[in-house]
Amino acid sequence: MPLPLAPLVPVALRLGLVAGSVWAVRRAIRRNTHVGRTDQRAEDALDDLAPGLAVHHPGDRAGGGASQTNTAARVTRTIRIAGRSYEIDAAFMGRLKIRKG
Template structure:
């Protein structure tokens, strides 16, 4: 006895369209996303951060109205017999300068 495939055709077409769209978007994103890099100087700066949150304006950058922020969180998490160490660091710089038009 032959199986009726006609009722399954719309579902198969929708799934195929979704799969094709997902594949195409993944390919586009792969081509446009920068692979990134690891800068050892930045890694060392993050390792040297003290725990907590800081916000300051350097005196030598007053004309730029630059504000620097740092944050570091270090915790040990115990979950279901496993021990995880969380070390999150953040360096940020915000600089606001007026430019002539």
């Protein structure tokens, strides 16, 4: 007795469409990204950040129609999962600079 394959066609088409979309997105991401680099000066600056969040507007950067806002944050946590402990250290620094054109 032959197997009825007609009910499986819509499922196969959906799965093929999803797989093709994922492949296309991954290929586009790989084509448009570049190999990163590690800057030791930036690593040292992130290690020197104090825990918490800081936002400030440096006065020496304002002038000539420009303004600048700097942010920095650091969070360190130790979590325990299944008898193992993991230390998480997340830090970032950002700058938003706006100039009148």
